[in-house]
Amino acid sequence: MTPHGRRPRTGAATASPAGPKAASGAAPRPASAAPPRAGTHVSRRGPLPGGAGETYDVVVVGAGVVGCAIARALARYPLRVALVEAADDVGEGSSKANTAILHTGFDASPGTLEAGLVRAGHRLLTGYAAEAGIPVEPVGALLVAWDETQRAALPGLAAKAARNGHHATRIIDAAELRRREPHLGPGALGALAVPGESLVCPWSTTLAYATQAVRSGVRLLLGCRVTGIAPRPGAPHRLTTTRGPLTARFLVNACGLHADRFDALLGVRDFAVTPRRGQLLVYDKPARSLVRHILLPVPGPLGKGVLVAPTVYGNVLLGPTAEDLDDRAATGTTADGLAGLRERGARIVPALLDEEVTAAYAGLRAATGREDYRCAARPDRRYVTVGGIRSTGLSASLALAEHVLGLLAECGLRTGPERPLAPVRMPNLGEAFPRPYRDAAAIARDPAFGTVVCPCEHVTLGEVRAALASDLPPAGLGGLRRRTRAGAGRCQGGHCRPALRALSEEYGKGAGTR
Amino acid sequence: MNPRPEQDRAARSVDVLVIGAGPAGLAAAARLAAAGAGRVEVLEREPEAGGAPLFCARPGFGADPRGRALDGPGYARRAVRAAVRAGAVVRTGVTVTGWAGPLTLETTAPTGLAAVGARAVVLATGARERSRPARLLPGSRAPGVLTTGELQRTVTLFGARPEHIGRRAVVAGGDPVAGHAVRLLRRAGVAVAAVVCEGPRAAAGPAGLPADVPVLAGAVVTELAGRGRLDGVTVRDRDGRTRTVRCDTLVLAGDWIPEHELVRAGGLPLAPGGRGPLVDAALRTGVPGVFAAGGLLRGGEPAARAAAEGRAVADAVLARLDGRDPGPARGLPVVAGGAVHRVHPGLLGPEPAPLVLWAARPLVRPVLSVGQDGRILRRARLGTGLVPWRPLRLGPGWTQDPDPGGGPVVVRAEDGGDGTG
Ligand SMILES: Cc1cc2nc3c(=O)[nH]c(=O)nc-3n(C[C@H](O)[C@H](O)[C@H](O)COP(=O)(O)OP(=O)(O)OC[C@H]3O[C@@H](n4cnc5c(N)ncnc54)[C@H](O)[C@@H]3O)c2cc1C
Ligand SMILES: Cc1cc2nc3c(=O)[nH]c(=O)nc-3n(C[C@H](O)[C@H](O)[C@H](O)COP(=O)(O)OP(=O)(O)OC[C@H]3O[C@@H](n4cnc5c(N)ncnc54)[C@H](O)[C@@H]3O)c2cc1C
Numbered sequence: 001m002t003p004h005g006r007r008p009r010t011g012a013a014t015a016s017p018a019g020p021k022a023a024s025g026a027a028p029r030p031a032s033a034a035p036p037r038a039g040t041h042v043s044r045r046g047p048l049p050g051g052a053g054e055t056y057d058v059v060v061v062g063a064g065v066v067g068c069a070i071a072r073a074l075a076r077y078p079l080r081v082a083l084v085e086a087a088d089d090v091g092e093g094s095s096k097a098n099t100a101i102l103h104t105g106f107d108a109s110p111g112t113l114e115a116g117l118v119r120a121g122h123r124l125l126t127g128y129a130a131e132a133g134i135p136v137e138p139v140g141a142l143l144v145a146w147d148e149t150q151r152a153a154l155p156g157l158a159a160k161a162a163r164n165g166h167h168a169t170r171i172i173d174a175a176e177l178r179r180r181e182p183h184l185g186p187g188a189l190g191a192l193a194v195p196g197e198s199l200v201c202p203w204s205t206t207l208a209y210a211t212q213a214v215r216s217g218v219r220l221l222l223g224c225r226v227t228g229i230a231p232r233p234g235a236p237h238r239l240t241t242t243r244g245p246l247t248a249r250f251l252v253n254a255c256g257l258h259a260d261r262f263d264a265l266l267g268v269r270d271f272a273v274t275p276r277r278g279q280l281l282v283y284d285k286p287a288r289s290l291v292r293h294i295l296l297p298v299p300g301p302l303g304k305g306v307l308v309a310p311t312v313y314g315n316v317l318l319g320p321t322a323e324d325l326d327d328r329a330a331t332g333t334t335a336d337g338l339a340g341l342r343e344r345g346a347r348i349v350p351a352l353l354d355e356e357v358t359a360a361y362a363g364l365r366a367a368t369g370r371e372d373y374r375c376a377a378r379p380d381r382r383y384v385t386v387g388g389i390r391s392t393g394l395s396a397s398l399a400l401a402e403h404v405l406g407l408l409a410e411c412g413l414r415t416g417p418e419r420p421l422a423p424v425r426m427p428n429l430g431e432a433f434p435r436p437y438r439d440a441a442a443i444a445r446d447p448a449f450g451t452v453v454c455p456c457e458h459v460t461l462g463e464v465r466a467a468l469a470s471d472l473p474p475a476g477l478g479g480l481r482r483r484t485r486a487g488a489g490r491c492q493g494g495h496c497r498p499a500l501r502a503l504s505e506e507y508g509k510g511a512g513t514r
Numbered sequence: 515m516n517p518r519p520e521q522d523r524a525a526r527s528v529d530v531l532v533i534g535a536g537p538a539g540l541a542a543a544a545r546l547a548a549a550g551a552g553r554v555e556v557l558e559r560e561p562e563a564g565g566a567p568l569f570c571a572r573p574g575f576g577a578d579p580r581g582r583a584l585d586g587p588g589y590a591r592r593a594v595r596a597a598v599r600a601g602a603v604v605r606t607g608v609t610v611t612g613w614a615g616p617l618t619l620e621t622t623a624p625t626g627l628a629a630v631g632a633r634a635v636v637l638a639t640g641a642r643e644r645s646r647p648a649r650l651l652p653g654s655r656a657p658g659v660l661t662t663g664e665l666q667r668t669v670t671l672f673g674a675r676p677e678h679i680g681r682r683a684v685v686a687g688g689d690p691v692a693g694h695a696v697r698l699l700r701r702a703g704v705a706v707a708a709v710v711c712e713g714p715r716a717a718a719g720p721a722g723l724p725a726d727v728p729v730l731a732g733a734v735v736t737e738l739a740g741r742g743r744l745d746g747v748t749v750r751d752r753d754g755r756t757r758t759v760r761c762d763t764l765v766l767a768g769d770w771i772p773e774h775e776l777v778r779a780g781g782l783p784l785a786p787g788g789r790g791p792l793v794d795a796a797l798r799t800g801v802p803g804v805f806a807a808g809g810l811l812r813g814g815e816p817a818a819r820a821a822a823e824g825r826a827v828a829d830a831v832l833a834r835l836d837g838r839d840p841g842p843a844r845g846l847p848v849v850a851g852g853a854v855h856r857v858h859p860g861l862l863g864p865e866p867a868p869l870v871l872w873a874a875r876p877l878v879r880p881v882l883s884v885g886q887d888g889r890i891l892r893r894a895r896l897g898t899g900l901v902p903w904r905p906l907r908l909g910p911g912w913t914q915d916p917d918p919g920g921g922p923v924v925v926r927a928e929d930g931g932d933g934t935g
Binding site: 281282285286329331332333334335337338356357358359360361437438440441443444447448450451452455456458460490491492493494495497498499501502 | 522655671678778
């Protein structure tokens with residue numbers, strides 16, 4: 001990867017302060033405050049850059065897919081923006097462990113904020129993915145009815161989809177269903193076909209937003225947990241963090257599972273988050289030929305239910321469970337959870353169970369007791385909460401970011417003139433698009449793209465080096481896996497982890513043992 | 515996205531293409547080259563040829579002709595030398611990534627992409643140990659869990675030091691490699707808290723376990739705990755009681771699965787009960803011209819066994835090359851019954867052939883039978899017990915006279931009770 005990325009900016013744009021339109025909080029910024037090189041914009045440890053109490057126009061707390069999208073949206077304006085994250089990498093929360101589907105919003109509750117944002121987000125992310133090199137496969141979904149009650153529910157679901165603006169759904173009979181999904185288990189009575197439901201790479205999505213934000217001047221402060229906010233009526237927020245103090249004129253809470261706790265730092269108590277765990281099994285690549293669509297269950301009283309879906313990496317997912325817990329860090333799997341999934345999977349696609357399991361993981365949804373997001377602007381505090389982004393945040397992320405810009409404007413933020421963002425092109429992790437190990441031109445340019453270091457996922461030395469030298473390098477082997485897929489395959493790094501560790505250490509950025 | 519890169523694949527052809535330069539592939543190549551099979555090429559993805567033994571820097575690989583004990587790397591170097599001396603070409607750093615035709619394979623290397631055609635292909639890609647998720651081990655996903663293979667690679671790259679492994683380890687599995695894992699951990703200064711093995715202690719391989727290592731026999735690891743780093747495992751013993759063993763490292767030993775990516779990608783018929791290719795006694799697969807040998811068929815066996823199979827497969831390849839026997843695998847299907855989990859070979863030809871079988875669970879005094887269409891061909895009580903990780907070999911006497919026009923040959927084991935027979 002080349003360090004091509006700073007924003008092309010005209011002198012005029014940089015020099016023209018946000019001044020006249022700036023609200024009390026967002027003071028004009030001198031031209032000399034132009035952001036330095038992208039690389040220096042990611043800081044992982046030690047005292048915060050800029051000295052104690054550095055002042056930002058906007059501080060976004062939480063670098064999940066939502067916070068990164070918000071930071072990217074803000075990067076279009078001449079503002080000083082910090083994206084503050086407790087973990088040592090972006091996307092370490094719910095954003096790394098989901099079912100990786102770009103939803104159309106066909107099944108949302110019509111009229112909710114979520115319904116509108118998922119629908120808009122689907123359109124925005126589909127376009128953005130093509131531009132940024134994020135793999136998306138529009139395979140479509142089939143909502144399979146396994147009994148008469150479920151079959152009877154299909155017309156209602158089609159009508160609901162239409163109310164959500166999705167008019168292309170269609171009910172198909174058992175024969176057509178079997179033609180389209182020959183490996184489906186016996187007993188399927190029909191389905192609602194939902195075109196547009198797509199597979200997406202959640203890792204490159206979050207990374208693309210963050211990389212683009214950083215290249216466009218946003219400061220990404222990792223390993224930096226916000227622990228307190230001093231009450232200072234009328235004045236900018238003084239944040240206490242594990243890496244020192246920060247000052248924010250405007251503040252955005254994108255803390256995911258911890259959004260209620262962050263609210264509480266400001267004395268706001270609107271909702272409580274209940275972590276709802278979703279365990280998932282990932283099947284090895286030979287299973288990919290068994291499944292053509294996203295196979296959804298008909299939603300019942302127990303939520304969305306267990307699905308079987310391909311991934312852009314060429315695997316098949318089975319999951320998620322839905323378990324309400326108290327522990328916001330309970331991302332382990334359980335024997336019962338995995339057994340239950342296998343039981344469901346055996347009904348949906350029996351042959352799946354004969355394949356090897358590549359990975360098992362769990363993610364936590366931020367449920368708040370309401371079937372909608374919990375987004376709110378508090379102009380008196382120049383504070384925006386983006387909470388309750390439960391099970392669709394990846395799909396809605398770009399639309400959510402635009403929505404948050406509106407909420408910040410309600411709070412009095414004047415952004416100044418819009419400028420183009422620095423371009424971003426992510427290394428392709430999807431099987432439907434050419435990967436470096438099959439790209440003769442890439443290998444001719446750099447033979448390291450012809451050396452496969454992770455045989456299960458065909459990840460080359462060139463890709464690993466590029467990730468380690470990127471504007472937003474990984475903090476450990478988990479981060480390297482999300483950037484390259486190295487170690488994410490059927491042997492789970494048993495083969496390549498020692499070599500990857502050595503490479504990470506060579507680049508001096510690896511945490512070594514993760 | 516990018517233009518289709520496939521046009522840039524260089525095409526070439528050889529007589530025999532061997533995939534994998536481990537003991538099996540190298541032995542096959544050596545014999546084939548010596549027998550005048552023409553251009554014999556071995557492709558190996560690692561930077562060095564030799565296969566799994568390269569990472570076993572300890573004795574356990576027999577001896578050289580002068581009786582000096584060989585370690586893994588020594589054994590590997592000899593195997594490479596023998597193949598090269600015989601005239602085979604061994605290319606390293608070349609990864610075979612798929613099929614471009616029935617007998618043509620796609621490769622990726624620093625020198626570029628190629629499509630290599632051959633008159634015969636030998637798959638010798640070896641086996642690996644199952645990972646934590648593949649074993650459906652629930653609980654924490656914290657780091658600190660590795661297979662014996664990864665442990666060996668870590669030590670090869672970083673040296674035997676606890677900071678690259680951990681402080682206190684549990685080893686799970688009764689496979690012979692468990693003993694190697696224990697010794698390697700101790701050499702690295704890692705304390706071994708326990709070896710957890712499903713069977714009795716005595717089952718743990720010819721090299722056995724060091725006498726002073728705590729063994730939890732008849733037990734299994736059922737769950738992992740720890741945040742940020744593994745800090746313990748739950749162990750369940752035979753009568754269902756559980757306990758927690760504190761450790762920051764778990765070594766998963768054994769539980770072999772074939773490195774079968776190419777087998778699956780090529781749509782080769784699979785051996786029932788296993789994940790390797792279906793072969794007959796001559797090691798032909800279901801696709802004419804494609805052969806298989808070594809760990810790919812049976813993980814977890816000694817290198818010498820894999821090498822012997824490499825030599826055996828060479829005979830079948832020669833028979834194809836000179837037109838004596840070009841066909842795919844054929845014969846009566848051999849299937850597992852009762853407590854037998856898997857049988858090799860999966861097809862039985864007209865000649866009696868030895869069988870190898872694996873048990874699904876430990877059996878103390880098993881009664882073994884070979885039958886066809888309800889008729890018992892042979893039945894006997896075994897003198898020894900069966901354990902899942904140690905295959906049992908049966909001489910060709912067990913497979914005499916099945917009806918060539920009849921149904922599948924069923925190899926079955928039942929528990930015969932304790933010493934009553
Ligand atoms: C099992 C499962 C399946 C899902 N499937 C899909 C799907 O198919 N499609 C889809 O669109 N969505 C799906 N989702 C939902 C999606 O994953 C989430 O909505 C999305 O990831 C939420 O992103 P976020 O940025 O709000 O939260 P997170 O990713 O959790 O990010 C919040 C971040 O805030 C940080 N943070 C918290 N407190 C502080 C603090 N005080 N200081 C600093 N940092 C802090 C955390 O460390 C964390 O990194 C699924 C979710 C789950 C769990
Ligand atoms: C941890 C461990 C300890 C062991 N200890 C002993 C011992 O003490 N004594 C003993 O006798 N045996 C031991 N063995 C067993 C012995 O190593 C194996 O029986 C033997 O290596 C099997 O030989 P093979 O050629 O079938 O496979 P391997 O040795 O595994 O060789 C297969 C080769 O194929 C290559 N390959 C795979 N796929 C591709 C591809 N797509 N493209 C290119 N190349 C590819 C691999 O890189 C590998 O080099 C041990 C094995 C392990 C893993």
